[in-house]
């Protein structure tokens with residue numbers, strides 16, 4: 452990820468904006484359905500599939516995982532890009548490492564509380580900058596932006612960054628998610644404009 456000075460960022464912004472995208476300084480809210488009604492006492496993260504041991508993590512247990520801060524850009528397929536988001540959360544690679552993921556897990560699927568889901572290859576999930584995020588720009592994630600927990604995959608279009616994650620499934624074979632079943636491209640690389648299939 453590039454780290455540019457403010458001046459540089461705004462004079463050469465265009466080489467950080469993928470083709471067909473335009474810059475926004477706002478932080479739009481975009482989703483299907485409604486935010487999760489978060490109760491730390493009853494919240495659970497269901498982890499299953501190709502892992503050594505399926506788990507139901509409580510909020511307290513999830514809070515034990517080490518967190519990091521990472522700066523990244525966010526590109527929505529509807530064409531807005533928001534640069535320099537400061538996310539804090541558990542690096543997905545650290546999370547997967549602690550859970551003992553089976554060797555044949557080639558994909559990982561994330562789902563919310565109301566049937567939205569999406570998947571990415573494990574190879575991408577393990578890259579730097581992919582976070583199970585709890586904070587944005589220094590504040591706990593608001594319900595509209597996916598609080599208490601969302602995925603952040605800065606290298607792909609933002610529909611892969613599942614909000615309100617309550618389920619993580621490790622898979623040997625891929626399965627199409629909510630938008631991927633409705634015509635979005637499963638690769639979703641904004642630099643290749645992989646918007647629709």
Ligand SMILES: Nc1nc2c(c(=O)[nH]1)N[C@H]1C(S)=C(S)[C@@H](COP(=O)(O)O)O[C@H]1N2
Pocket residue numbers: 478479480481482483484526527528563567595596597609610611612613614615
């Ligand atoms: N659970 C869930 N996650 C979701 C979505 C959704 O509808 N449901 N929409 C996706 C899309 S298309 C985008 S652009 C981003 C928007 O994130 P934001 O509202 O925090 O800007 O969330 C993604 N994650």
Ligand SMILES: [Mo]
Pocket residue numbers: 481527528529609610
């Ligand atoms: Mo989006």
